[in-house]
Amino acid sequence: xxxxxxxxxxxxxxxxxxxxxxxxxxxxxxxxxxxxxxxxxxxxxxxxxxxxxxxxxxxxxxxxxxxxxxxxxxxxxxxxxxxxxxxxxxxxxxxxxxxxxxxxxxxxxxxxxxxxxxxxxxxxxxxxxxxxxxxxxxxxxxxxxxxxxxxxxxxxxxxxxxxxxxxxxxxxxxxxxxxxxxxxxxxxxxxxxxxxxxxxxxxxxxxxxxxxxxxxxxxxxxxxxxxxxxxxxxxxxxxxxxxxxxxxxxxxxxxxxxxxxxxxxxxxxxxxxxxxxxxxxxxxxxxxxxxxxxxxxxxxxxxxxxxxxxxxxxxxxxxxxxxxxxxxxxxxxxxxxxxxxxxxxxxxxxxxxxxxxx
Ligand SMILES: [Zn+2]
Numbered sequence: 241x242x243x244x245x246x247x248x249x250x251x252x253x254x255x256x257x258x259x260x261x262x263x264x265x266x267x268x269x270x271x272x273x274x275x276x277x278x279x280x281x282x283x284x285x286x287x288x289x290x291x292x293x294x295x296x297x298x299x300x301x302x303x304x305x306x307x308x309x310x311x312x313x314x315x316x317x318x319x320x321x322x323x324x325x326x327x328x329x330x331x332x333x334x335x336x337x338x339x340x341x342x343x344x345x346x347x348x349x350x351x352x353x354x355x356x357x358x359x360x361x362x363x364x365x366x367x368x369x370x371x372x373x374x375x376x377x378x379x380x381x382x383x384x385x386x387x388x389x390x391x392x393x394x395x396x397x398x399x400x401x402x403x404x405x406x407x408x409x410x411x412x413x414x415x416x417x418x419x420x421x422x423x424x425x426x427x428x429x430x431x432x433x434x435x436x437x438x439x440x441x442x443x444x445x446x447x448x449x450x451x452x453x454x455x456x457x458x459x460x461x462x463x464x465x466x467x468x469x470x471x472x473x474x475x476x477x478x479x480x481x482x483x484x485x486x487x488x489x490x491x492x493x494x495x496x497x498x499x500x501x502x503x504x505x506x507x508x509x510x511x512x513x514x515x516x517x518x519x520x521x522x523x524x525x526x527x528x529x530x531x532x533x534x535x536x537x538x539x540x541x542x543x544x545x546x547x548x549x550x551x552x553x554x555x556x557x558x559x560x561x562x563x564x565x566x567x568x569x570x571x572x573x574x575x576x577x578x579x580x581x582x583x584x585x586x587x588x589x590x591x592x593x594x595x596x597x598x
Contacts, residue, residue, distance in 0.1 A: 287363025307346025
């Protein structure tokens with residue numbers, strides 16, 4: 241759900257707002273920095289390393305310490321400063337600090353304090369348990385800028401351990417049929433959560449070998465370098481010329497799904513793990529056999545829970561079903577509005593091109 245063509249809705253900005261929308265992205269005038277900007281800027285404060293939030297081309301980057309390794313994988317040798325959780329830093333006239341967002345490794349909410357007022361920018365977040373990143377922590381604030389990727393009541397997630405059990409069942413079925421299987425999951429965050437979740441759900445015995453697309457390996461290494469234990473997996477590239485062995489489950493980025501090699505492997509079973517699988521038709525559009533509803537974003541109840549927990553009186557919604565969420569919040573008594581941002585939903589979060597195969 242890209243939102244760049246939508247217009248902001250709800251209450252307009254006030255002159256002393258700590259965060260405003262500029263053509264380059266969200267901007268803090270008192271601190272003179274941008275937050276997850278989509279055009280090159282002098283100082284970019286980054287909530288997390290997904291490509292639609294951590295873009296190349298900025299002069300200086302600031303992110304949470306836990307994101308350092310994944311940021312390096314994504315952006316290379318950029319000028320990068322990091323802060324430990326809750327450690328604060330003066331930028332211009334404001335104090336900033338990072339607080340866990342529970343979305344992917346190192347994902348942070350940004351707290352901005354100035355003149356007795358506190359604003360929080362959530363970035364992407366989830367409340368569901370995930371052993372591969374620091375759990376979301378509510379941060380009290382006056383104004384909350386929240387993502388709303390799945391901001392409709394239809395989006396409600398099951399407990400992740402149930403989803404992992406379902407995936408193990410499906411994989412077991414593929415093993416019985418002597419078929420290889422591919423599960424599409426974003427290379428940063430979802431793939432690691434999948435590997436860790438399946439390993440835990442299988443309690444040490446998986447139905448067959450677990451393999452990864454080579455695009456996932458550098459991220460796995462970054463997770464391990466940050467202290468998150470991701471088991472070693474065999475690498476398999478669609479263009480390698482080798483066949484995927486029966487019984488193997490390959491974790492692959494969705495961007496590789498167009499690979500001709502998967503098409504040649506006509507006995508391969510395909511599945512995708514994504515919050516979008518909640519809605520009928522999404523699986524058919526992706527042309528896969530199975531869709532598992534597993535998201536690294538908050539579902540509708542979790543979005544509402546997080547907004548309540550912030551204590552904010554004013555909420556600005558970005559990235560998602562803004563007008564529905566704004567209306568819902570206004571009916572609940574909040575001063576609510578939206579920013580039309582250019583964040584994607586990780587569909588465009590893949591460094592790998594379909595035919596690269598490397
Ligand atoms: Zn993200």
